[in-house]
Amino acid sequence: MPISGDDHTGIHIKEQRRLARLTQRELADRIPYSYSWLTQVECGARPASVDFTAAVARALRIDVTVLTGQPYVTQLQEDRLAELIRPIREAMDVYDLGDDPALTTRTAGELVDAVEDLCAQVRAARLHAVAAALPDLIIELTALCWRTPSTELWRALAAAYRTAHDVTVKIGYFDLAGVALDRLGWAAERASDPCLAAIRQYFRALVYFREGEYAIGRRLIRSGHAVLDPGDQSREALAVAGQLHLGGSVLSARAADRSAAADHIASAREHASRVGDASRIHWLSFGDTNVSLHEMSVAMEMRRYDDALRQAKAIRLPASMATSRRSHYYIDRARVEMELGHTEASLKSLWTARRAAPEPTRYHPQARETVRGLVHISRRTPETLGNMAAWVGL
Known part of the structure; x- marks a missing residue:
């Protein structure tokens, strides 16, 4: 029997479809899913997968969050995460105000270490702790970057903005995550760091993965590769290039381009063979295991579920993951x-x-x-x- 309740993605799809003055048949003609599939999702008899929701959002020309209902405010309030969003937003808004002479900051070394610690805590899934500590860190780093600018400090500020992006994406505040990426780009430019600039393009591409605009996402992946110096064969540059290929693999899978997805996976695996475990390089988790995880994701996104499960069972997650x-x-x-x-x-x-x-x-x-x-x-x-x-x- 259909799932009870009137607040699920299928219901939101039905509401938005009607606002667009489309019948179920008309909407089904605009997405790569059948009429039967759409009707089952709308009545709650089938879950709305991430790729299905993205396809509908693209067809209706609306944000995915209109359909998913994100952010899930009730749960965020229960976990006392919602109250931490405004301070993060305000901290990112002082980026162009220059130094604050009245502000006493920690030393540059302490702030750089604090940024690394928060990056590690995000990977450990301690979102509340990170969200609580992030605003002060960003404000202090911003002031110190203006007060005594250095490449190290601009890189640290870029990494702090990256962490703000990671946290806000995970709890569904995608508008704020977009602001964080803009700030990351701003700081990366001042650090003159092509790897950070390429990482920004990678995360921008994932925005379009979520929203179903795969052509733009794939262009951003290519842009990220173009930002990197082709002569730089350092572990850092290779890991970033490899991660871009992983992003390209799932975007290609969503775009039903199986050949391109396979090429991206092959390139990423070649990079992983050269750098080894690069999971701590920009905290991208890049390495051979992550390539295998994306290969599984490619099969899943192309709805080759038997292949995806076979691959999932073959993966052995290392303790360091x-x-x-x-x-x-x-x-x-x-x-x-x-x-x-x-x-x-x-x-x-x-x-x-x-x-x-x-x-x-x-x-x-x-x-x-x-x-x-x-x-x-x-x-x-x-x-x-x-x-x-x-x-x-x-």
């Missing part, structure tokens, strides 16, 4: 298992993701929609599934 990346793997695996009807395995994967990284899992739209799908296809709702559904806010 960042907690946030580990939880993402289990969220992806849960979706694949749900699509194949492996309900118990899917729920187990979701619980593993939740135990590893509670906050990112709770606010991940794919985790939410996978739970919705499990509720629908389960003949009965076990207590563990009911608990999970209530926890994510269904």
Whole structure:
């Protein structure tokens, strides 16, 4: 039976479709999904996958968040994360105001170390702690960059903006994440750092991955490669180039360009073979395991779920893998298992993701929609599934 409740992505799609004065048949003709698929999503009989939602948002020319309902304010308020958003926004807004002579800052070395610590904490999925500490750090770094500018400080400020992007994306404040990327670009220019500039293009490309504009996303990936110095064969440059290829692989998969996706994976694996474990280089988690994770994602995005599950089972996550990346793997695996009807395995994967990284899992739209799908296809709702559904806010 359809899932009860009137606040899910399918309902939002139905509302926006009607506002656009489209019938279900007309909307289905504009997306790479069948009429039957659309009708099932709208009534709650099928979960709205991330790629499906992106396709509908693109067809209706609206932001994905209009359909997903992000940010999930009720859960954010319960976790006391919502109250931390305004200070981050205000801290990023002082970027062009120059020095604040009345502000006493920590030393440059202390601030650089603090930036690295927050980068590590984001990967450990400690979103509340990072969001609470970030505003003061950005304000102090901004003042010190104007007071005693140096390449090291501008790089640190760029990394702090990158962290602001990471946090706000994970909890669904995508408008603020976009501001953070603009600030990252501003600081990277002053640091004269092509790797940071390329990383910004990578994250900009992921915006279009989320919004379903894959042609623009792929152009941004190419732009990121163009920013890098072709003569720079350092581990840093190779890791950034490899990460750009990983972004290109999933964008190509969403665009149904299987050949390009395979080429990107092959290039990324070649880069990984040259740099080894580069997970701490700009905290990109780049390395051979991350290439394998993206290869699984490519199969998933192209709806080759049997291939994706086979690949998922072959992956062995190293103990050094960042907690946030580990939880993402289990969220992806849960979706694949749900699509194949492996309900118990899917729920187990979701619980593993939740135990590893509670906050990112709770606010991940794919985790939410996978739970919705499990509720629908389960003949009965076990207590563990009911608990999970209530926890994510269904």
